[in-house]
Amino acid sequence: MDKKTLKDVRKSFLSYFAKNDHKIVDSSNLVPNNDPTLLFTNSGMVQFKNVFTGLEKRDYKRATTSQKCVRAGGKHNDLENVGYTPIHHTFFEMLGNFSFGDYFKDVAIELAWNLITKEFGIPKDKLSVSVFSEDKEAFNLWKKIAGLSENKIYKISTSDNFWSMGDLGPCGPCSEIFYDHGDHLKGGPPGSKDQTGNRFIEIWNLVFMQFEQIAKEERINLPKPSVDTGMGLERISALLQGTHDNYETDHFKTLIKVSSELTKTKITKDNIASHRVISDHLRASVFLIAEGVLPSNEGRGYVLRRIMRRGMRHSHTLGSKEPIFYKIVPTLIHEMSDSYPELIRAEPLITEILKTEEEKFSILLARGMRILNDNLTKVKNNLLPGDLAFKLYDTYGFPLDLTQDILKNKKMNVDVSGFDKAMAERKKTTKLAWKGSGDEAVDKIWFYLREKIGGTEFLGYEHNQSEGVVLSLIKKGKEVQEINEGDEADLVANQTPFYGESGGQVGDTGYISNSKSNFQVIDTQKKLGDLYVHR
Ligand code: GLY
Numbered sequence: 001m002d003k004k005t006l007k008d009v010r011k012s013f014l015s016y017f018a019k020n021d022h023k024i025v026d027s028s029n030l031v032p033n034n035d036p037t038l039l040f041t042n043s044g045m046v047q048f049k050n051v052f053t054g055l056e057k058r059d060y061k062r063a064t065t066s067q068k069c070v071r072a073g074g075k076h077n078d079l080e081n082v083g084y085t086p087i088h089h090t091f092f093e094m095l096g097n098f099s100f101g102d103y104f105k106d107v108a109i110e111l112a113w114n115l116i117t118k119e120f121g122i123p124k125d126k127l128s129v130s131v132f133s134e135d136k137e138a139f140n141l142w143k144k145i146a147g148l149s150e151n152k153i154y155k156i157s158t159s160d161n162f163w164s165m166g167d168l169g170p171c172g173p174c175s176e177i178f179y180d181h182g183d184h185l186k187g188g189p190p191g192s193k194d195q196t197g198n199r200f201i202e203i204w205n206l207v208f209m210q211f212e213q214i215a216k217e218e219r220i221n222l223p224k225p226s227v228d229t230g231m232g233l234e235r236i237s238a239l240l241q242g243t244h245d246n247y248e249t250d251h252f253k254t255l256i257k258v259s260s261e262l263t264k265t266k267i268t269k270d271n272i273a274s275h276r277v278i279s280d281h282l283r284a285s286v287f288l289i290a291e292g293v294l295p296s297n298e299g300r301g302y303v304l305r306r307i308m309r310r311g312m313r314h315s316h317t318l319g320s321k322e323p324i325f326y327k328i329v330p331t332l333i334h335e336m337s338d339s340y341p342e343l344i345r346a347e348p349l350i351t352e353i354l355k356t357e358e359e360k361f362s363i364l365l366a367r368g369m370r371i372l373n374d375n376l377t378k379v380k381n382n383l384l385p386g387d388l389a390f391k392l393y394d395t396y397g398f399p400l401d402l403t404q405d406i407l408k409n410k411k412m413n414v415d416v417s418g419f420d421k422a423m424a425e426r427k428k429t430t431k432l433a434w435k436g437s438g439d440e441a442v443d444k445i446w447f448y449l450r451e452k453i454g455g456t457e458f459l460g461y462e463h464n465q466s467e468g469v470v471l472s473l474i475k476k477g478k479e480v481q482e483i484n485e486g487d488e489a490d491l492v493a494n495q496t497p498f499y500g501e502s503g504g505q506v507g508d509t510g511y512i513s514n515s516k517s518n519f520q521v522i523d524t525q526k527k528l529g530d531l532y533v534h535r
Contacts, residue, residue, distance in 0.1 A: 006237045006251040010066050010339065013095045013231070016115050017064035022097055027067045027340075029291050031300060031461045038166055039300060040070035044096030045165060045207070045228040051100050052170040053212050054223040061102035066233060066339065067094045070284055073303045075166050080401060083277035083314070084408075086198060086238075086245035090307055091284035093233040101224030106141055108206050108227045112177065113146045116204070120240060126180050128200070130190040132173035133157035138208070142175070154191045163207040163228075170222060172210040176202045181244040198244055204231040247276045251335055255279040258328045263318040274314035281311030282328050289353050290346035292461045296505040300461075305357070306399040309365075312358050313402055316365055323358035326351045361397065368396030372406065382411060386418015393419075394426065445477055446527040449492060455530030457495035460508070468493035470512075474533075491519055491534045498534055500526030 004012065014024050028047035032038050035049060044067040050056035072079040072090040081088035097111065116122045129148065131138040133155040142148050164171035178190055178200045187197020209226040211219045234246040241249050247256065259278045260267050267275060288304045295305035308325070315324050329350055333343045343350070375388055384407060392398035404414055453471045473480050474490040483489040491512060498521060501507035507524035512534060523535040 003242070004237065004240045006233060006249055007338065009237045009240060010093070010095070010233055012119060013115070013233075013236075014064055014066060016119055017062075017097045017111070020062075020111060022062040022064040023060040025063045025065050027065055027093075029462065030068050030070050030288060031291055031293060033462070035166075035169075037168065039074040039303065040072070041067065042069055042071050042074065042076045043067070043165060043228075043230050044069075044094045045098065045170065045209075045230075048098055048100070048228070049165065049169055052209055052222055052226050052228070058100070061100050063098045063100075065094075065096055065098075067096060068287055068340070069094050070288065070303075072284065072307055075164075079307070079310070080404070082280050083273040086247060087201060087232075087235055089232075089234060089246070089280050089283075091280065091287055095231045095233050095236070096229045097227070098229070099227035101226055104225045104227060105138055105206075105208055106145065108208070108229065109138070109141050109145050109175070112204055112206055112229065116177070117146075120236075122179065122239070128152040128154065128178050128180065128189060129175055130154040130156045130161055130178070131175045132161040135161075135173045135175070135208070138173070138175045154189060156191050160190075163205065164213060167216070168213050170209050170212050170226075170228070171219075172208045172228075174205050174207040176206070177204040179203050179239055181239075185244060201235065201239075201244060203236055203239060204229060247272075247279070252276075252279055254335060255282065255328060255331060258331050259315070259324065262324040262327055263315060263320045265318045271318060274318050277314040278311050278325075278328075281307045281314075282325055282332060285311070285325065285354065286329060286332055286343065286350050287340070289350045290340075290342045292464070294353060294499060294505060295357050296502060298502060301505065302399075306401060308354070308357050309361055309397070309399060310402050310405055312361055313365060313406065315358075316362065316369075321362070323355050323362065325358055326354040329354065364396045364398075368392050368398050369406075371396070372403070376410070376412075379412060382413060384412060384414045386415040386420070387422045389414045389419045390422035390426070393423075445474060445479065446531055446533075449474075449479075450528045450531050453492065453494070455528075456493065456532040458497075458500075458530070458532065459495055460497040460499050463497045466495065466497045468495045468512075488535070491521075492531065493534070496524075496532045496534070498524040498532060500524045500532045502526045 018024050028041060030040050032041050032046055035046065038046065044065050051058055070091050071077055078088045079090055082090055117124055129142050131142065131153060139153055139155065142153050143150065161174050163174040181199055181201060185197065185199040187199030188194040189200050207228040209228050210222055212222055213219050234249060237249045238244060238246045246252060256267065256275045256279050259275050265271055284307050285304060293300050293304050295301055295308060312325065329347065333347060337343045372392060389400060389403045392403055393400060400414065400419055407413060449472055459466050470491060470493050472492040473483050475483060475487060498508040498510060501524065509523065510521050512519040512521060521534045525533045527533055
């Protein structure tokens, strides 16, 4: 087998499919612009969703990509496993080839089999596959094309062999290719009771896109049967580098070396999980910030904050008192910017956000850890009371999964229903307090505007400059037709790249201008969820 670096594997994959008449298409953004129901792009097919369903036409019928993906929240969520298994990531790249009504199962199987056995030189006797139990056609094609014996083709009837992007969208039966890393590792073949072990690792998933889920109980046929495949770049690189562990590849070893130097810790079997978490969570954070996602207390920003804080907790555990994440950024950018030049453009922002978040959080973390440790002796049945986990969340900014992660090593858990109850209680009291406090006249205007003009389209994930139509000017709580030099007023537009303050993240400042006037934005606030108000 060839020993290829991560960069080599990405390149070989794309050029193999280009040679086979596929168009190399750039990765789309992690924040999907074509699907408000999806938190993050979680697979290669997301940018082609509307092409599969026939809504959108492209001038090619075959494509190949290396797609940035985040799986931390939503249908595909790997966050809690990261650090503790050799194959899970929050951020990863998915290699894929796609047919939009062009080829179907036979060609997909042939292309995949030739790439891994001929180009990559993976020995055939190490490979086995799974098919959806009802998919006899795929079963026969594997026998015919790959020459696999029947006992190497596992029929699986569960959702493991039926792929869907989310609750709605294109979906279909799939066939997965497995590599046997050898009997020195625990684990059984796919479909067996110990399939979760590390011995048989899925390396490629070929989805035969046939349906579109249009409602919970309603599935229709796609206009034309299509193909979507997904192969984790980190996983296949590990295999080609002779290991079953993604974190043992050239790329991760480079990052882990820096984290070990910065935390002044030698890597041991007791602390390796922390180094892995740091390297993984740094990648996710950097790529998300590069697209303008900023840590906040809701939505995508909150997922980012959870990832960052989980990572930062691990650096703290390794004894690091100073922020380290931003110091690993240059190494990561050096590793990845050939394929992702947006990282270079965003480097100052990435550095600033990582440094500030880590500085702020380290104070809270130290205090929160003290409270947590003081209370551990009182824990019964290895279950941390929900109200204590809530206090850590509410006062010290510990997301629930962070507390769970800390307790994992101690084989303890959190009483999640107690946590939820405390959270619901807090929401109730906050609502009551809010009702009684605010300036009524001012509050009313936001309800009125929200009703009249709807919410603002937020463009700040993609752009820091954009055009928009001014929909309302507000002075002293009243809508006005004009404002003059020296006035302090608020402006609402149909869309904006300005980030609105919410949950402790400060609002953006800047300028809004046309040929005649200039409005200096000294603050941006988000009202009623999605009304962006520029002051
Ligand atoms: N869309 C194929 C996969 O994620 O496995």
